[in-house]
Amino acid sequence: MQKRFFLLFLLALLCTAASSQGMWIPSLLEKQNEKEMKALGLKLSADDIYAPAHSSIKDAICQFDGGCTGEMISPEGLLLTNHHCGFDAIQQLSTLENNFVENGYWAKNRSSELPAEGVTAMFVSRIEDVTLVVLQGITDGMAERERQSQIDKNIASLKSSTKKEKWEDIEVRPFYNGNQYYMFITQTFKDVRFVGAPPSSIGKFGADTDNWVWPRHTGDFSIFRVYADKDNHPAAYSKDNKPYQPGHFLPISLDGADEGDFSMVYGFPGATNEYLTEAAIRQTGEVLDPARVAIRDRALKVMDGFMRKDPAVKISYVARYASIANAWKKWLGEMQGLKTYKAFDKKAAYEAEFTKRIQQNPDWNTRYKNLLPRLRQLYKDIEPYALGRDYYLETMIRNNEILGTVSGLGSWINGYDPKNETEFVNKMSRVKAGLEGFYEDYHPQVDEAVLAAMMEMYGENARAEWGAADVKKMAGEAGGYAKLAKNIFEQSVFAQKSKIMTILETKKPAEVAEALRNDPAFKLWDKLQGYYNTQIQGKLQELQPQINLLQRQYMAAQMEVFKEKKFFPDANSTLRLTYGKIKGFSPKDAVQYEFQTDLDGVMEKYIPGDYEFDVPQKLIDLWKTKDYGQYATADGRMPVACIGTNHTTGGNSGSPALDANGNLIGLNFDRVWEGTMSDLNYDPAICRNIMVDSRYILFIVDKYGGAGYLLNEMKLVKGKKKKKK
Numbered sequence: 272m273q274k275r276f277f278l279l280f281l282l283a284l285l286c287t288a289a290s291s292q293g294m295w296i297p298s299l300l301e302k303q304n305e306k307e308m309k310a311l312g313l314k315l316s317a318d319d320i321y322a323p324a325h326s327s328i329k330d331a332i333c334q335f336d337g338g339c340t341g342e343m344i345s346p347e348g349l350l351l352t353n354h355h356c357g358f359d360a361i362q363q364l365s366t367l368e369n370n371f372v373e374n375g376y377w378a379k380n381r382s383s384e385l386p387a388e389g390v391t392a393m394f395v396s397r398i399e400d401v402t403l404v405v406l407q408g409i410t411d412g413m414a415e416r417e418r419q420s421q422i423d424k425n426i427a428s429l430k431s432s433t434k435k436e437k438w439e440d441i442e443v444r445p446f447y448n449g450n451q452y453y454m455f456i457t458q459t460f461k462d463v464r465f466v467g468a469p470p471s472s473i474g475k476f477g478a479d480t481d482n483w484v485w486p487r488h489t490g491d492f493s494i495f496r497v498y499a500d501k502d503n504h505p506a507a508y509s510k511d512n513k514p515y516q517p518g519h520f521l522p523i524s525l526d527g528a529d530e531g532d533f534s535m536v537y538g539f540p541g542a543t544n545e546y547l548t549e550a551a552i553r554q555t556g557e558v559l560d561p562a563r564v565a566i567r568d569r570a571l572k573v574m575d576g577f578m579r580k581d582p583a584v585k586i587s588y589v590a591r592y593a594s595i596a597n598a599w600k601k602w603l604g605e606m607q608g609l610k611t612y613k614a615f616d617k618k619a620a621y622e623a624e625f626t627k628r629i630q631q632n633p634d635w636n637t638r639y640k641n642l643l644p645r646l647r648q649l650y651k652d653i654e655p656y657a658l659g660r661d662y663y664l665e666t667m668i669r670n671n672e673i674l675g676t677v678s679g680l681g682s683w684i685n686g687y688d689p690k691n692e693t694e695f696v697n698k699m700s701r702v703k704a705g706l707e708g709f710y711e712d713y714h715p716q717v718d719e720a721v722l723a724a725m726m727e728m729y730g731e732n733a734r735a736e737w738g739a740a741d742v743k744k745m746a747g748e749a750g751g752y753a754k755l756a757k758n759i760f761e762q763s764v765f766a767q768k769s770k771i772m773t774i775l776e777t778k779k780p781a782e783v784a785e786a787l788r789n790d791p792a793f794k795l796w797d798k799l800q801g802y803y804n805t806q807i808q809g810k811l812q813e814l815q816p817q818i819n820l821l822q823r824q825y826m827a828a829q830m831e832v833f834k835e836k837k838f839f840p841d842a843n844s845t846l847r848l849t850y851g852k853i854k855g856f857s858p859k860d861a862v863q864y865e866f867q868t869d870l871d872g873v874m875e876k877y878i879p880g881d882y883e884f885d886v887p888q889k890l891i892d893l894w895k896t897k898d899y900g901q902y903a904t905a906d907g908r909m910p911v912a913c914i915g916t917n918h919t920t921g922g923n924s925g926s927p928a929l930d931a932n933g934n935l936i937g938l939n940f941d942r943v944w945e946g947t948m949s950d951l952n953y954d955p956a957i958c959r960n961i962m963v964d965s966r967y968i969l970f971i972v973d974k975y976g977g978a979g980y981l982l983n984e985m986k987l988v989k990g991k992k993k994k995k996k
């Protein structure tokens with residue numbers, strides 16, 4: 272009986288989860304969400320948020336530089352995104368004399384806005400459901416490959432017959448695991464210029480220690496401007512380009528957000544997997560995440576040891592460390608969250624209900640009864656190979672610079688053909704340019720120690736037939752993993768820029784190929800990659816399509832069997848809207864997290880001279896004099912960040928958080944650690960997105976940066992609601 276109640280309780284949980292969960296397709300809001308959003312407090316209509324034919328909030332939202340989100344905050348193309356999203360551009364524009372990463376930057380006028388080469392801003396003109404066209408001629412019995420080639424053909428002819436302007440692009444993407452298809456007509460601006468950013472001590476405050484964590488005090492924002500040609504269309508950089516005039520720009524709220532307020536986040540979430548089976552998420556949470564976390568743990572500890580001893584290493588490795596640590600910490604949060612918040616039990620209860628329902632319907636039963644058992648079996652079958660893939664990629668490629676670099680050059684080196692050298696020779700300049708970049712921040716003594724640790728993890732923990740036996744034997748012969756790494760670094764030309772560059776610059780192609788093929792780092796990679804290709808990849812290529820097929824069927828079955836439930840499609844880097852409330856949470860028994868942090872909290876964390884927690888003097892002065900101007904809360908505090916129940920994921924960085932009237936109240940940049948499992952199992956009790964408060968952004972631009980003139984082109988709104996005191 273107890274168990275039964277528990278199941279009922281879990282089902283009840285599943286149903287309530289629906290209220291905040293979801294990343295919705297903007298063109299379907301009226302049908303799917305408008306009523307609920309209004310009940311939660313929205314004052315706008317679905318048409319105000321997305322409209323293909325007239326201007327709407329959608330026109331203010333863009334995908335920033337391929338992986339983040341940005342938004343228009345002025346009629347003249349001013350773009351707001353995260354500091355960590357603009358970071359590469361900021362770093363590339365920095366010089367020793369003008370270090371914008373360190374000191375920040377504020378363009379005093381249009382002519383001091385700095386072209387950020389390669390940075391793009393992509394806007395969506397319209398979204399269309401093209402499922403029927405794309406799936407034309409597709410039948411149930413079709414083999415997967417045949418199915419895909421029919422779909423590719425349909426997409427190609429759809430693209431060529433769709434009307435679009437010549438500056439627009441078309442993309443067609445699968446939704447609901449390939450059960451539906453949507454078409455996006457987009458325009459991508461390529462002249463994007465850097466306008467301003469705070470110093471890293473504000474924009475990255477708390478760095479890796481605070482990453483993924485609430486309470487948070489990071490001013491994670493940067494400002495760019497989008498430029499267009501004389502007709503307001505995308506164009507390559509030209510000094511004659513003009514600021515882009517978007518169809519809509521976001522007013523910025525001076526009221527900020529209060530606990531319980533409606534909020535919505537509009538952006539480009541990257542990837543979620545909310546509809547997998549218990550077997551699948553167990554594999555991630557109990558097998559793959561722990562392995563990846565353990566490997567990165569090792570690599571990070573080695574790097575950290577060197578970074579603490581040597582400031583030069585610290586400068587070179589800080590970005591690399593942050594990126595390795597970002598996923599490491601997320602996976603750790605995810606595996607713990609899945610366990611703590613009973614995600615596996617919830618999935619099991621859901622599957623039990625699914626099975627019960629299909630058993631009551633003979634048609635469903637014939638069509639669906641094999642789905643779950645077969646998926647369970649396939650996940651069991653694929654597990655060792657999925658683990659093998661992660662083990663190989665994590666130890667030998669991703670966390671290891673020398674083998675990572677060699678692997679990038681692997682097909683070039685192996686592809687050398689004495690009878691036809693042109694291809695090899697043609698690629699040479701690109702190879703050299705890539706290596707130039709690589710060695711800029713390379714410290715071989717760090718990488719040697721990382722390689723030793725990674726080889727040890729592979730040799731001791733991976734399966735013998737994946738090459739682990741070879742690695743172990745090599746280490747035995749060398750006198751240990753450290754010694755083996757030392758030998759490789761002494762002999763490999765990749766360990767030193769001068770060695771590899773001399774070879775590339777002075778030797779004939781045949782000699783280059785010969786030298787590189789005999790290089791010990793290359794030989795190690797080549798051997799392991801060979802094992803990977805024969806022992807792991809083939810199996811993955813055999814099993815993964817079978818899983819994909821069944822998952823597609825299971826997705827369709829869930830939508831049919833749980834008719835009462837609203838299903839949003841998993842994130843796939845397309846434009847989505849998510850909504851919820853500004854709300855604190857309880858991470859564990861007797862602990863309650865408030866919804867908002869403030870500048871006093873920054874000062875509580877202040878550690879003079881520390882690379883993560885230093886605070887610039889000017890900010891300290893503003894805090895001491897409480898010089899917060901119109902940006903203070905009603906009770907005189909300077910709000911810094913807040914959290915809400917909006918369902919977000921990677922890619923939502925830089926997304927605007929909007930209030931019920933569509934005013935910008937925050938800038939999304941992270942999630943709370945306890946809730947990072949939300950990519951697999953969103954739980955409204957503990958999953959929260961983290962936003963920089965819009966007032967902190969304005970305060971930093973104006974009072975700290977002295978760039979108040981930028982505010983002249985923005986629209987600041989106040990007084991929409993009475994402040995409770």
Ligand code: ARG
Nearest residue numbers: 355478479482483593597941
């Ligand atoms: N966790 C955030 C995201 O996934 C922020 C990452 C950047 N910050 C950092 N300390 N690495 O992208």
Ligand code: GLU
Nearest residue numbers: 920921922923924940941
């Ligand atoms: N920081 C993430 C990003 O860059 C957003 C946080 C998340 O994963 O929710 O997209």
